Amino acid sequence: MNANPVFSLHIPTRILFGCGEIKKLATEKLPGKKAMIVISSGTSMRKYGYLDKVTSLLTENDVDSIVYDQILPNPTKRHVMEAAAICRERGCDFIIGLGGGSSIDSAKAIAVMACNTGDYWDYIPAGSGKGRAVTKALPIVAIPTTAGTGTEADPWTVITNEDVHEKIGFGNQHTFPTLSIIDPELMVSIPPHLTAYQGFDAFFHAAEGFIANCATPISDLYALEAIRLLYKYLPVAVKDGKNLKARAKVAWASTLAGLVESTSSCTSEHSMEHAMSAFHPELPHGAGLIAISEVYFETFRNDCMKRYMKMAEAMTQQKSNRPSDFIDALVRMQKACDVYGLQLSQFGVKEKDLPQMVQNARETMGALFTLDPRPLTDAEVLEIYQKSFK
Amino acid sequence: MNANPVFSLHIPTRILFGCGEIKKLATEKLPGKKAMIVISSGTSMRKYGYLDKVTSLLTENDVDSIVYDQILPNPTKRHVMEAAAICRERGCDFIIGLGGGSSIDSAKAIAVMACNTGDYWDYIPAGSGKGRAVTKALPIVAIPTTAGTGTEADPWTVITNEDVHEKIGFGNQHTFPTLSIIDPELMVSIPPHLTAYQGFDAFFHAAEGFIANCATPISDLYALEAIRLLYKYLPVAVKDGKNLKARAKVAWASTLAGLVESTSSCTSEHSMEHAMSAFHPELPHGAGLIAISEVYFETFRNDCMKRYMKMAEAMTQQKSNRPSDFIDALVRMQKACDVYGLQLSQFGVKEKDLPQMVQNARETMGALFTLDPRPLTDAEVLEIYQKSFK
Numbered sequence: 001m002n003a004n005p006v007f008s009l010h011i012p013t014r015i016l017f018g019c020g021e022i023k024k025l026a027t028e029k030l031p032g033k034k035a036m037i038v039i040s041s042g043t044s045m046r047k048y049g050y051l052d053k054v055t056s057l058l059t060e061n062d063v064d065s066i067v068y069d070q071i072l073p074n075p076t077k078r079h080v081m082e083a084a085a086i087c088r089e090r091g092c093d094f095i096i097g098l099g100g101g102s103s104i105d106s107a108k109a110i111a112v113m114a115c116n117t118g119d120y121w122d123y124i125p126a127g128s129g130k131g132r133a134v135t136k137a138l139p140i141v142a143i144p145t146t147a148g149t150g151t152e153a154d155p156w157t158v159i160t161n162e163d164v165h166e167k168i169g170f171g172n173q174h175t176f177p178t179l180s181i182i183d184p185e186l187m188v189s190i191p192p193h194l195t196a197y198q199g200f201d202a203f204f205h206a207a208e209g210f211i212a213n214c215a216t217p218i219s220d221l222y223a224l225e226a227i228r229l230l231y232k233y234l235p236v237a238v239k240d241g242k243n244l245k246a247r248a249k250v251a252w253a254s255t256l257a258g259l260v261e262s263t264s265s266c267t268s269e270h271s272m273e274h275a276m277s278a279f280h281p282e283l284p285h286g287a288g289l290i291a292i293s294e295v296y297f298e299t300f301r302n303d304c305m306k307r308y309m310k311m312a313e314a315m316t317q318q319k320s321n322r323p324s325d326f327i328d329a330l331v332r333m334q335k336a337c338d339v340y341g342l343q344l345s346q347f348g349v350k351e352k353d354l355p356q357m358v359q360n361a362r363e364t365m366g367a368l369f370t371l372d373p374r375p376l377t378d379a380e381v382l383e384i385y386q387k388s389f390k
Numbered sequence: 391m392n393a394n395p396v397f398s399l400h401i402p403t404r405i406l407f408g409c410g411e412i413k414k415l416a417t418e419k420l421p422g423k424k425a426m427i428v429i430s431s432g433t434s435m436r437k438y439g440y441l442d443k444v445t446s447l448l449t450e451n452d453v454d455s456i457v458y459d460q461i462l463p464n465p466t467k468r469h470v471m472e473a474a475a476i477c478r479e480r481g482c483d484f485i486i487g488l489g490g491g492s493s494i495d496s497a498k499a500i501a502v503m504a505c506n507t508g509d510y511w512d513y514i515p516a517g518s519g520k521g522r523a524v525t526k527a528l529p530i531v532a533i534p535t536t537a538g539t540g541t542e543a544d545p546w547t548v549i550t551n552e553d554v555h556e557k558i559g560f561g562n563q564h565t566f567p568t569l570s571i572i573d574p575e576l577m578v579s580i581p582p583h584l585t586a587y588q589g590f591d592a593f594f595h596a597a598e599g600f601i602a603n604c605a606t607p608i609s610d611l612y613a614l615e616a617i618r619l620l621y622k623y624l625p626v627a628v629k630d631g632k633n634l635k636a637r638a639k640v641a642w643a644s645t646l647a648g649l650v651e652s653t654s655s656c657t658s659e660h661s662m663e664h665a666m667s668a669f670h671p672e673l674p675h676g677a678g679l680i681a682i683s684e685v686y687f688e689t690f691r692n693d694c695m696k697r698y699m700k701m702a703e704a705m706t707q708q709k710s711n712r713p714s715d716f717i718d719a720l721v722r723m724q725k726a727c728d729v730y731g732l733q734l735s736q737f738g739v740k741e742k743d744l745p746q747m748v749q750n751a752r753e754t755m756g757a758l759f760t761l762d763p764r765p766l767t768d769a770e771v772l773e774i775y776q777k778s779f780k
Contacts, residue, residue, distance in 0.1 A: 004638045006408030018396030151768065184394070217642055225611050248394045252607055275657070 005154045007216035011262050013142075013177045013339075015152060022053065022143065022183040026060035031139030031178045032093035035065040038083060038107040039099050041072060044203060048189050050145055054098055066090055068110075074281040075102040077120050082194060084103060084113035084120075087138070094139040094178075100284075101149025102199070103156070104142045108157035108175045110140040112256040115158045120159065128363040133274050134172055142177040145186040147237075147251040148198025148286060150258025151207050152180035160278060166364045167278040169270075179295035182255055185262040192238045194262040195250075196337040197286030200256035203333075204231075207297070208267040209260035210311060212302050212371045219264035222256045225313045231315035231329065231344060235336035269296045269363035272381065275357040278364070283347040290334060292343040292388040297327055301385060303373040344389045354385045398623075401652050403532075403567045407642060409634060412443060412533065412573040421529030421568045422483030425455040428497040429489050431462060435465035438579050439744035440535055444488055445640045456480055458500075464671040465492040467510050467551045474503035477528070484529040484568075490588070491539030491675070492530045497545035498565045501528040510549065517556040517754040524562055530753075530777035532567040535576040537627075537641040538588025538676060540595050540648025542570035544754060549670055557668040558662075558756045566652075572645055574638040586727040587676030589624040592644035594679045594724075595689070597623070598657040600701060600775060601694050602761045609654035612646045614704045619718065620645035621705035625726035626662060630675075657762045662753030662771065665741060665747040668754070675736040679731040680724060682778040687717055689774060692761040731733045734779045744775045 012374060016024050035058060039045040041268065046049025046052070050068065058065050068083040087095070087110060104172070113120050115136050142152040155171035156312035190198070206226035208221050228255045236246035273288040299325045301308060308323035315329040317384070334340035345351075358381045393492030403559040425448060429435040433489050436442075441457065448455050458473040459512060477485070485504070494605035503510050505526050515521035537553065541547070545561035580588070595765045596616035599609050620643045626636035663678040691698060691713045705719040724730035735741075759766060 006637055008406045009401075010404040011437050014398065018400050020395050021396055044447060189394065221611055221615055247393055305590040 005216055007218065007263070009218050009263060011153065012173070014179045015153060015182065015255065016180070017182045017255065018181060019034045019248060021181050022186060023057065023100040023290070024181060025054060027055040028061070028179060030061060030063055030094065032181045033320070034092050035063055035094050035096045035141070036083065036087045036090070037065050037067045037096045037098055037108065038071060038093040038103050039067065039069045039114065040103050040262065041070050044189065045099055045145070049160050050186055054096065054143065054189070055227065063345065065094065070098070070318040071103050071106045072278050072281065073102055074160050074167065075106040077159055077369065079234065080106055080113055080120050080159055081253065083110045087114040091136070094141065094143045096143060098143045098145065100146040101151050104144060104149065104151045105157040105159065107142070108137070108140055108151070108171065109159050111140045113253065114138045121161055124168050124170050126168050126367065128164050129168065129198070134174060137174040139178040140175065142180040143186070144182055144330065146190055146194070147254040148201040149248070150202060150254055150261055152177060152182055153255045153258030154261040156261060156351065157252070158274070159223060161176070165278045167274040168364050179337045182251055183245060184251045187247050187251060188222055188242055188244065190241060192338070195241060195285045196238045196339045197290065198285070199230055199237065199250055199254070201286040201295070202257040203234070203255035203319065204269060204293065205266060206260050208229070208269055209257070209264035209310060211300060211307050211373050212264050212267050213370050213373060215264045219260050224310065226253040226256040226260065226312040227311055229256070231333050235333065238337045242263070259343055261348060265371050268369045268370055268376060268381070269278040269293065271361040271368045272296070272384065274365050275361035278360060279353060279357065280348050283349070283386065287339070287342055287347065290339050291344050292384055294327065294331060295384045297330065299380060300327070300378070302374045305356070344385065349389070351389055354382060354389065357385060358382050395606055397608065397653070399608050399648060399653060401543065401566070402563070404569045405572065405645065406570070407572045407645065408571060408675055409575045409638060411571050411575060412531065413447065414455060414571060415444060415447040418451070418569060420451060420453055420531065421595060423453055424482050425453055425484050425531070426473065426477045426480070426482040426488045426500065427457045427486045427488055428461060428493050429457065429459045430493050430526065431460050434579065435489055435535070438486060440576055444486065444533065444600070454568050455486070457481065459498045461489070461493050462671065463492055463545045463674065464550050464557065464667050467549055469497040469547055470496055470503055472498045477504040482528070486533060487532045487542050488533045488535065490534070490536040493539050493545040494534060494541045495549065497532070497555050498527070498530055498541070499549050499560065501530045502565065504528045511551055514558050514755065516558050516677050518554050519558065519599045524564060527564040530565065531572040533576070534570070534572055535579055535590045536580060536584070537637070537644040538591035540644055540651055542567060542572055543645045543653040544653060550666070550671060550711065555665040555668045555750065556607040558754050559664070565772070571643055572749060574634060574641045575638050578632055578634065582631065582728070584674070586624065586628045586729045587674045587680065589620055589627065589640055589644070589684070589727070590680050590724070590729065591674070591676040592640075592647040593624070594659060594683065595621045595647035595656060596650050597701060598659055599647070599654035601690060601763050602606060602654050602657050603763060604621060604680060604715030604761050607648050610648040616643040616646040616650065618704040619646070621723050625723065655761050656758055656768060658751070658759045658771070659683065661758045662686070662747070662774065664755050665732065665751035668750055669743060669747065670738050673739070677729070678739065679734055680729050681734050682739075682774055683776040684717065684721060685774045687720065689764045689766070689770060691717065710746040736773065739779070741779055744752040744772060744779065747775060748759065748772050
């Protein structure tokens with residue numbers, strides 16, 4: 001946010017975007033001959049035929065594949081370690097993440113553990129992790145079937161270590177996907193409430209990345225366009241999941257927000273949500289973010305007023321004179337997506353756990369607090385949780 | 391420009407941007423141990439100390455270097471071949487282009503010929519070139535000291551074959567720079583008229599890329615931001631070359647316009663200018679573009695009206711209702727930069743040569759005509775030249 005900022009841009013991922021682009025899997029040069037396809041433990045990848053489509057396109061491309069299908073919505077270290085062992089045993093030379101952020105993030109972590117020794121948490125540079133250096137990983141191909149995480153355009157993987165209640169993001173240049181194929185046609189089957197949760201995850205990647213103190217001219221460009229598109233098209237995609245134009249706009253916004261995560265950073269809103277999910281793995285990430293968002297952004301309203309007004313202008317396409325215009329637009333957008341007023345108590349969070357969550361957020365994802373518009377005290381973090389509780 | 395467009399994004403270059411960033415040359419991991427530094431035959435790289443700075447930073451980084459200093463403003467195949475031979479003979483393992491587009495483009499072409507056999511024109515896929523496949527090149531580092539070509543963020547290299555009067559752009563994934571360092575402090579010494587010529591080159595990369603029929607959502611984002619920044623800051627940089635904020639904004643706009651060239655394409659305006667420069671190597675590229683620009687953009691005024699209005703809005707930051715608002719803003723910007731009314735006749739072009747230039751533009755860079763908003767007839771191309779002649 002300096003007048004003459006210093007920044008860098010390096011996104012080595014080859015991104016293919018568009019309806020029907022999944023078919024390119026049959027013709028693109030892929031980074032190996034035997035893939036492990038990582039999917040969730042749910043039914044949708046098989047039910048909607050996405051897994052069959054991917055395996056048959058790989059066969060056309062003369063690539064062999066096996067499937068690992070145990071990934072949970074908040075993916076765990078245990079499954080990463082199990083899949084990596086299978087990967088080595090079966091001689092896979094690249095990993096395909098197919099599905100939502102949980103599957104693609106797991107694919108990245110599996111790619112790391114398939115060619116590094118020890119335990120995944122040995123490499124995590126926060127919480128109880130040991131911070132060993134990761135100097136290699138198998139090549140990764142990302143095929144998202146949801147629009148939200150942006151993981152197809154960033155190096156980050158978020159894994160939960162259940163033993164220690166830690167949900168921590170990690171990544172480096174080796175965990176950028178080599179190739180990402182974003183095909184909005186694979187997203188039409190997402191139900192309305194998940195469309196909204198995921199879309200708001202993307203929205204907050206962009207909004208946090210825009211108010212982060214490490215924002216740059218390139219991340220600003222991606223962020224404001226993602227914010228503009230999501231405000232306009234997310235409510236349409238929530239109401240009519242078959243609207244391919246809206247699905248495509250939301251998918252592109254989500255990828256743009258992933259580019260924001262590669263060029264700026266999330267702020268402490270994400271640390272706070274990770275702490276919530278670490279204790280309540282059944283809480284959808286996007287829902288957790290929505291639940292604390294109004295209070296969270298209210299907290300920084302007077303700390304980067306121009307940036308709030310710019311976000312409001314991107315959303316409403318009208319001149320803004322007050323930072324609260326952004327909060328108002330955020331609330332309108334949540335109402336239009338039928339997710340306004342989510343409360344932590346709805347997801348099994350107990351009021352007595354809140355202080356522990358403050359501590360967890362600091363310990364596991366404390367780095368993001370240093371990127372906030374101004375430093376928050378523990379009392380302020382607790383207050384955000386409390387005001388969002390009910 | 392489709393409602394549900396299909397497109398790709400892959401820019402493998404690591405871009406470092408900002409005042410003082412040149413010092414990173416001493417600490418970044420570089421792609422080799424012995425560099426050939428390619429500079430122009432002019433005096434500025436030595437006079438302003440840029441060459442000394444680069445060689446001493448390389449020494450700090452334990453990298454050896456030699457200098458090739460013969461590059462002309464419209465760089466020639468002869469020098470590419472000569473430098474590549476020296477490069478092989480002296481065992482250089484990467485190429486640094488330091489200076490304007492001519493030096494960096496030459497560095498790319500030298501990187502190709504340092505590890506491919508035969509003649510550079512054997513690999514050119516247009517004009518009298520033979521179109522042989524290029525499957526490798528030495529790594530390239532780009533250090534621009536001008537703001538205009540965008541070559542630091544695209545794979546393109548434009549070289550003139552004087553024997554056959556052909557100036558042709560060429561490039562592929564191997565000619566993307568590995569690393570580009572854009573330091574606006576290296577640009578403060580550019581005189582006003584060259585600042586304007588170069589800045590308008592960047593402007594037309596963005597404007598052509600925005601009206602090209604292969605424009606995509608990502609190229610549009612880069613293009614409109616480049617157009618916005620150049621309209622606002624190029625006149626400032628022209629009037630006060632020491633204004634580092636304006637220099638930085640113009641440099642960033644030029645890099646953004648390079649990203650446009652990597653994600654969309656120039657249109658026939660560039661083909662037409664290349665034909666002019668092929669016959670008149672003393673004609674600065676940017677000046678040639680400026681000379682034909684008003685008539686050129688007038689020609690397509692009714693073919694992509696919404697896009698003209700969007701460009702006008704990016705420039706004036708006011709609602710536009712007529713495509714001619716863009717032409718008006720373009721003229722205002724050229725007047726503000728003291729380059730309005732340039733005529734081909736000023737640069738030694740003869741009226742009798744114009745039909746030959748039409749033919750040359752088609753033969754050497756005909757592909758860009760297929761990306762125009764609508765197909766131009768030869769009569770229309772000739773008319774653009776004629777109306778711009780005097």
